[in-house]
Structures are given as structure tokens and as C-alpha cells.
Amino acid sequence: MNKELLQKLINADRICKQANVHYQEAVKLEQQDMEQQASTKKSAKIKGIIAGVAAWFVIGSIGNVLVSLLGNIAIFVMMVNSISQFGGLALGIILGYSIYKKGQGEFKAESAKRQKAIEKEKAAAQQIFDNNVNDLAFLPVDYWYPLATEYLVKVVQADRANSLAEALSMFDEQLHRWKIEEANAEIVAQQKAQTANLNSIRKSSKVSAIANTANAIVNISSKL
16 A cells, blocks of 8 residues: 555545535535525515506506596596506506515625625635645646545555556546446536536646646656
8 A cells, every 4th residue: 555645645635625615615605696596586576566566556546536536527537547547557667666676686785795705715715725735736636626535545545556647547437437327427416516616726826836747747657
């Protein structure tokens, strides 16, 4: 067993899991934001429609009362009917739309708070990688996520791989098998979720320089 490599992988696994906690929290907040957006939009529409119809009904009722009071004065009856119907409709539309926009405004304010929380979680995850980049330098960035690091630890621990290149090759083969077997759809979905942030991780200036070195070392060792 390659104890030195195993210790490096165990440490990398720990770091990736710490960062993944923050990424998972960010994903949860993003999901909540989308659900809240759909719910708020629907609720605001319903409230707006109800308020609009109610306003139209009330104005129309007032118009009917006035018509009954005017008796047979035809021209006034027509005027009151027209004003009550069209005025009620216009007021209903304006009131309904204003209630809808108010609901949307409230959602945007809440969404802005959630977006700040999301960015905070992502920044915390990135900070973990930046602070531990030297401990991860041996491992290509493409494998900086728990599903990969856990598997790498297992194969080295079980003495199935004696080098990083071997372990990475075994993981790539296993990942390919997971993808072609429908029964492992959940694992594949997990892999996609955990690798979704790799591009943003690569953009870090601290990570990018070391990532190129790690890739070059693995490529060379795999050819030996």
C-alpha cells in the first residue's frame, strides 16, 4: 500500500467534503429561490385577479344602485351603466396589477437576500480550496469533489492502485460504467452536481497555476 499517497488522498477528501458542504447549502438556497419565485408569482397573480374582480363587482353594484334610484331617465341610466362597468373594469385591472407588482417586489427583496447568502456559501467553498491548494496540488482539479476523492481513497486503501495515475484511471473507468448503467443514475446525478463548480474553482488564480502542474505530473507518470 502506498501510505504516502493514501494520506494525501485522505486529506484531499476531507478538504473537498468541507467545501462541498458549502456548495450543497448554496444549491439548497438556489432551489428554494426558484420554488419561492414560482409560488410568489402564482400567489400574486391569484391575489391580483381576485382584487380586480372584487373591485369590478363593487363598482358595478354601486352603479346598479344608482340606476335604480334614477328610475327611467334613460340617458343617465346609460351613463351610469357605462361608467360603472368600464370604470369598474379599469379600476379592477389597475388594482389587480398593482397587487401583482407588489408581490413581485417583495419576492425580489427576499431573493436578493438569498442571492447574497448563496454567494457567501460559494465564496466560503472557494476559500477552503484556496487555503488548502498546496495540499491538493498533487491532484488534478477535475477530481476535486467527494465522489472522486472517496473512490480514490478506497482503491489505494485496498491496495488496488499503487500510484495516483492508476487510481485516477480506475476511477475514470468506474465513472464510465456508472454512466452507462441506468441503475446508477443517482450516482451520476451526484457526480454532475459535485462537479458543477469545478469551472469556478479553476478560475481562482491560486488554483490555476497548481492545476496545470498537477495535470502535467499525472500525464507524465501515466506514460512511464
